[in-house]
Amino acid sequence: MALLAVNKLTKAFGGLVALNNFVLEMEKGELVGLIGPNGAGKTTVFNLLTGLYQPTSGSIVFEGRDLRGRHPHQITKMGIARTFQNIRLFGNLSVLDNVKIAHQVVINYGLIPAFLRVPPFYRREAEIENAALELLEIFDLKKYAHEKAKNLPYGEQRRLEITRALATKPKLLLLDEPAAGMNPQETHDLLELIKWIRDEFDLTIILIEHDMSLVMNLCERVLVLDYGSLIAEGTPQEIQQNPRVIEAYLGDEEVAAWEE
């Protein structure tokens, strides 16, 4: 059984069809790239998968369960986590708290222990803190644990977003332009990091990215969206040679000019 099965997924905002008959099947452990020009509907796919939007039609089945009608926080608990195109950390909270909040999906306790500080409180708090520190250690962010998240350098903020997403113990990770604003060296490091977390955390990953070097070197399969429709799907090599993809990115006339 596929981990994720998206069938004929459509999202319309009034008359504007942001996504049209999107189809995707993913097996566990796959790393799929989602590319397309700005406004093609890539982030809409993520918003539908995470429950921020409800589909106009079509279905999303994750581990055999339909995701339609579920709230975002319920979907997170089922094992889908994401990062954001424009960083959305809890800026005024410490780096440690950012990760702790996410990890509370996995370990938590009731209100009574919180108010009265009875034993489960201390035990669970220690568990949450240790797990968060361990993750920060892995991602080399432990030295910032007590800094405010908004004071971190840009690249570290991006890494913290990934760390925070992983703290929810996801099975499917959605990365929305993780390399945006990074220089080639940072992008290269990110590539290694993504490969490594997939194996280490046993993840299935969907990646939205404009940086083609990252997509082409990382993904086994690439999907191309244009004006809300899937126009191509295949290995990076196939995609690079697909005339419809070149047309979508460069426009008709340029292609003609190239061919001359």
Added chain:
Amino acid sequence: MKKYFSTIIICLVLAVFFVAVQLGINSGFISGYWVTNLYLVGINIILAASLNLINGFTGEFSLGHAGFMAVGAYSSAIITANLGLPFPLAVIVGMLAAAITGLLVGLPTLRLRGDYLAIATLGFGEIVRVVLMNIDYVGGASGLMGIPAMVNWPLIFFSVVLSLLLIRNFICSSHGRACLSVRENDLAAQMMGVNITYYKVLAFVIGASLAGLAGVLYAHYYTVLQPREFSFMLTFDVLVMVMVGGLGSLTGSVVGAVLITIASAFLQAIPELRMVIYAALLILSAVFRPQGLLGEKEVSLKILQKLGGVLNGTVGSKQAH
């Protein structure tokens, strides 16, 4: 040992303060006028801290605090004055009634954001006031009289300490962190598995029930309740305390409540200018210290801990010898 040291110091300071004030009241050293103001400081601390939980920590701008206080005050007064039932029951009923009102108001209005929530909760406060004015059973506009005087220094003291302790425990727990994440970025909070509606309503209900407690104390100190006391100006007073102290700082709320209540006591002589000075204070603090006196910081125990570390060190070395 170090961990407990600051707790012990705080308990000692509080105990000394409690006993000193009690002796002061008994001996007549603290005059009746200042006893009244002392109790008012206590009630205002509870109001400010509970409003801060909603506005400062969860980031939902509510202006309905006078309404919740009125619900607590009137429902508890019905228990003692109209029905003649014991005071402890009145405390429970007052807090519960305010909490349930908070739930009923919170569920629909917390879908609103920012200004809209402020207007909706402001409207709620006014509705409570007008409704109370038109119910003869609670005295209508002329007020509810004959409420037994139950409030004394120990009751005020322990109510304040317990309220602050409950709010502190809540904030420094996973649930409190969830509320903070809602304030920081509600979209990201949802994606991290936080049920944002639940936490918004929860903070609102806890805040409302504590405002209800403040209302119970108010009713059973003054023994007379009039709907016009619970106007928007009351919410405004509390808001000033929270803003001056610092949105998102619990100790800030305590400082704000103490400062504003005492300032207001001194300004009793010139009531015409009181609101002008208030407004000026708010403008000044917004211009020069928009984050409030304490910002988001707490009056830290680090100083105490450092002190504790030094003392511990000497005690420890003595033991070693």
